[in-house]
Amino acid sequence: MYAQNAKNIARIFPSSSSSRLLHTTVRREASEAAARNPQKSREDNEQRPPSRKYKRKPPPIPHEGIQVTADIVTGNIIKRASRKWNPGDWKHEAMKNAEERRLESVVPTKKNAHYILPSAEQQKFFSWGEYEEGSSELPGPEMDTLGVWSQIQPGTFVEVRRNEITTHAVILGSWATDGLMKAICLVSTGETWATLPEDVLFTVPNFVDIATITRCGLEMLARDEHQMAARVKVLKYIRGIEKQIEEQYFEIAPFAQKVYNMFKPDDPDAWKQITTLEVAKKYTGGKTPSLVTLLAVHKHLMRRSQEFTAMTPNFRATNIFWIRPQNQLETIRRVSSLYFSKSDKMDKFVEKARVIIAATKADRALAWSQPASQRPIEGPSFDEDDQVFVRFLEESIRTKRTIQVDPYAVATSAIMKKLALYDGEIADDMVSQMLLDLGVHTPWYEPVISNPRDMEFTKHGGVVQNSLTQVVQSGSQVLQKLGPDDLYPYDIVRDLRHDFGDMPVYVIDDFGAHELDDGLSVESIPLEPGSYWIHVHVADPTALLPPTHRIVASAMNQSTSIYRVEDSSPLLPPVPGIEGLGSKIGTGEAQNALTFSFKIDRFGDIVDYLIRPSMIKNIQICKYDDVDVALGLYSPQTTWSFPFGHSSSRSFTPTDFSPSARKDFTTLYDIALRLSRKRLDMGSLFTSLPFAEIMMTSPGQGELPPNPPSLSQRMSSTGFPELAYAVANPKSTESGARRMVAEFMKSAARVASRFFRDRNIPAVRRCANKPIGTEEAMQKLRAIQDEDGFVDYAETMKNNVVYPPAFFHLEPHGHWLLGIPEGEGYCRVTSPLRRFGDLLAHWQIKHALVNPLARPLFTDEWMQAFCVDFSVRDPILRKINRLHNLSWALKYISRWRDHPEMSAGIDVDPLKNLTVMRMGNMRHNSVVGVYSCTGFLPELGIPCKIADMPAEGIPIGEPVPAKIQSIRAGLKPAISVSI
Structure with a gap:
């Protein structure tokens, strides 16, 4: 047996023929001698001293070489196994239909379910996953993804990843649960899983015929012999392609070692993007790679997480990886090497960190209630080695x-354990706290929205950006003459502008709003009682700004104005002449606008429309509260509640409007109600769930001190900005003047889509399909729908109604949530100072007005590429914004909890009277033996995790008393409660 194994080893690790012969001969002679005299052989082995060469310590394998060695060894083993050289005792017992019987034994059925336990992979995969652990996402009508889940058809082979578990499966179908559409997958272990769209990273369509998939059924347990047979057939297909993937994977291994050097960015501090297809074509010499090759390359890039990071969300739509900067990769390798070599440099850094942390903690404790401030840190300074560790920790957060192995996890855990100053799980929030205590970050630093990599162009976007100037210049003689710093030399639509004279234009917005994009006018039609023209006047930055200007590229990259709790970043930088509506009030000058006019009949139908450049003069700036007072709808508690008290000193003195203005407001509001009722008649259904918003209450306190510019200039940051914690309800924010303005902005978007549709001009439209649920469930929701179209969000969960994600398309698809029919479409145009898509639509409209017979300024091909990029970017920006606001909310709650004196003057401490509502199915964590689920804290307006739930559970949507268990800020802000 030993000789046989020796031969096998020689086959896996081939050496020279002479040494292999010697190795075999020596072993054979030793075996024969032992057989002749076994007693003597044992005595010799016991008495013989060990050879000196085995006492020598083998040379260490370089850390970066361990991966190479492992790949080669494993690859050789797999290759040899695939050639069927393995010994007989490795084989299964020969029997008829042996493979089918083995596969049947792993498929759960009603008969064997009591003894087939969930696999270890399934338990880890469905442990409290990242989409829940952030507690930032409750599914609803505005969950923003590409909306491509329906494109993953049954019979598709998929790779799914979560919590560092990777498996293969075939899609059997989908069902609605927890307010989400989930795919039912038959995985390679024989189990049936219900997984999320974000878990699917790679697809091979039409892998299994639809007839076989239909016979598999959607049940978690195989119901009968027919389902069993179909599932076994699918498993054979899966295991067949897995073998091909393994073989291809190890053939590619030597090439994969070189990919980073082939594609790494020239700038050692820059990130770069690459697609799976680009790498695969490099491997095949430019030929179109097979799907197996693509998947093998994809797996290599995923596995090499030190060098490549998958761009999420929506990786499946883009297949884009970030290539890590060379300097950052060197930092990872250096710190990992210091850890594995047990260098004392890590211990020295930890000792120095303890001294610094003790000092900064004492400073903050004394000044926790003071305004935000900074002062230099005295004491030990960071040397070069220390700075490497700090940079490593900064990059780790x-x-x-968890679709890839975290290359920072091992060394980060080692540093934090050696430091031993913080309790709880070692995660990014603990590292963030350490960086704060070291004087590297400030208490108000927000990592969620401070990661520049998340704001970069996608690969598709880079192509779009690079071709922007070329596309528009080829379609416009005026633009051909402009350089990257040139504005329009004249107003290209000056001869088309309609002068609205002294018609009042009401610009209505919140207190403190800076980018005033739009205003409203109303015009009666004497010969048609009950019908009116509504004019939505929109700011006109494109009167000066051409699409060829340098700032357009940066605006395209940013996509939208970014509003942070502490400050904001406008879409467009200050440019003379590019201003919001009302900037020329008091000068007597007219202001340019792009006006979207639509005629509303007495039934609430839009029966005509007109889009034209315009000039407006009689601009009146109003606040929502002012108009609500004029309408008799004002209530200070209608919109916001302040569970922790409200320290804002803003006073409110209503504006005394003229009788004509009051009449106009009443007319506008009545018309808005017509439009709203018309949309409700088409089946529109809104959900209502409170949400938190954190506001700076002292804007005059100046900019918050930033993070220190370098590690050699560390600062002790103390105090905190003055904030107000507000909770709003969507229903209240869609009432009164806010509802009126929103209704007309929606109508302007509808007529813009009609304009593009009627002229066959490509435009990006926001679309949403009908909710998924039974007709009985939809009828129940409509029965409890209030007069404004709202229903409590928990009711949709109880009735298992799922809102499909919104998506973007060039075709005029409908938007069910807004009551917009198929064929009309919804194209946003009313915020060109805040949204790049609106700016793009303005250029497209003006070009069509000036050149009605010319081709569109932006071609179908270019707009399609932009739509793909925007579809990826928009949900990323929205999610970042939600996480940013949640992170600030949790910082506020954490400070309140840690400093009871903040509740002085408050009648009821909100944290002592919390309730939680269950918002999802219960999950059992078999590792720790507890149940948990997604929940919502209505008093605080934030989602949460309900931990340690009783096995019998609680009803969905029913509030029960709760107590905060833990709070975690950082990149994955989360709050856990117990009941």
């Missing part, structure tokens, strides 16, 4: 998902 960047955005990442």
Whole structure:
């Protein structure tokens, strides 16, 4: 047996023929001698001293070489196994239909379910996953993804990843649960899983015929012999392609070692993007790679997480990886090497960190209630080695998902354990706290929205950006003459502008709003009682700004104005002449606008429309509260509640409007109600769930001190900005003047889509399909729908109604939530100072007005590429914004909890009277033996995790008393409660 194994080893690790012969001969002679005299052989082995060469310590394998060695060894083993050289005792017992019987034994059925336990992979995969652990996402009508889940058809082979578990499966179908559409997958272990769209990273369509998939059924347990047979057939297909993937994977291994050097960015501090297809074509010499090759390359890039990071969300739509900067990769390798070599440099850094942390903690404790401030840190300074560790820790808290192994995890855990100053799980929030205590970050630093990599162009976007100037210049003689710093030399639509004279234009917005994009006018039609023209006047930055200007590229990259709790970043930088509506009030000058006019009949139908450049003069700036007072709808508690008290000193003195203005407001509001009722008649259904918003209450306190510019200039940051914690309800924010303005902005978007549709001009439209649920469930929701179209969000969960994600498309698809029919479409145009898509639509409209017979300024091909990029970017920006606001909310709650004196003057401490509502199915964590689920804290307006739930559970949507268990800020802000 030993000789046989020796031969096998020689086959896996081939050497020279002479040494192999010697090795075999020596072993054979030793075996024969032992057989002749076994007693003597044992005595010799016991008495013989060990050879000196085995006492020598083998040379260490370089850390970066361990991966190479492992790949080669494993690859050789797999290759040899695939050639069927393995010994007989490795084989299964020969029997008829042996493979089918083995596969049947792993498929759960009603008969064997009591003894087939969930696999270890399934338990880890469905442990409290990242989409829940952030507690930032409750599914609803505005969950923003590409909306492509329906494109994963049954019979598709998929790779799914979560919580560092990777498996293969075939899609059997989908069902609605927890307010989400989930795919039912038959995985390679024989189990049936219900997984999320974000878990699917790679697809091979039409892998299994639909007839076989239909016979498999959607049940978690195989119901009968027919389902069993179909599932076994699918498993054979899965295991067949897995073998091909394994073989291809190890053939590619030597090439994969070189990929980073082939594609790494020239700038050692820059990130770069690459697609799976680009790498695969490099391997095949430019030929179109097979799907197996693509998947093998994809797996290599995923596995090499030190060098490549998958761009999420929506990786499946883009297949884009970030290539890590060379300097950052060197930092990872250096710190990992210091850890594995047990260098004392890590211990020295930890000792120095303890001294610094003790000092900064004492400073903050004394000044916790003071305004935000900074002062230099005295004491030990960081040398070069210390700075490497700090940079490593800073980089470790960047955005990442558990679809790849975290290259920072091992060394970060070692540092934090050696430090031994913080309790709880070692995660990014603990590292963030350490960086704060070291004087590297400030208490108000927000990593969620501070990661520049999340704001970069996608690969598709880079192509779009690079071709922007070329596309528009080829379609416009005026633009051909402009350089990157040139504005329009004249107003290209000056001869088309309609002068609205002294018609009042009401610009209505919140207190403190800076980018005033739009205003309203109303015009009666004497010969048609009950019908009116509504004019939505929109700011006109494109009167000066051409699409060829340098700032357009940066605006395209940013996509939208970014509003942070502490400050904001406008879409467009200050440019003379590019201003919001009302900037020329008091000068007597007219202001340019792009006006979207639509005629509303007495039934609430839009029966005509007109889009034209315009000039407006009689601009009146109003606040929502002012108009609500004029309408008799004002209530200070209608919109916001302040569970922790409200320290804002803003006073409110209503504006005394003229009788004509009051009449106009009443007319506008009545018309808005017509439009709203018309949309409700088409089946529109809104959900209502409170949400938190954190506001700076002292804007005059100046900019918050930033993070220190370098590690050699560390600062002790003390105090905190003055904030107000507000909770709003969507229903209240869609009432009164806010509802009126929103209704007309929606109508302007509808007529813009009609304009593009009627002229066959490509435009990006926001679309949403009908909710998924039974007709009985939809009837129940409509029965409890209030007069404004709202229903409590928990009711949709109880009735298992799922809102499909919104998506973007060039075709005029409908938007069910807004009551917009198929064929009309919804194209946003009313915020060109805040949204790049609106700016793009303005250029497209003006070009069509000036050149009605010419081709569109932006071609179908270019707009399609932009739509793909925007579809990826928009949900990322929205999610970042939600996480940013949740992170600030949790910082506020954490300070309140840690400093009871903040509740002085408050009648009821909100944290002592919390309730929680269950918002999802219960999950059992078999590792720790507890149940948990997604929940919501209505008093605080934030989602949460309900931990340690009783096995019998609680009803969905029913509030029960709760107590905060833990709070975690950082990149994955989360709050856990117990009941």
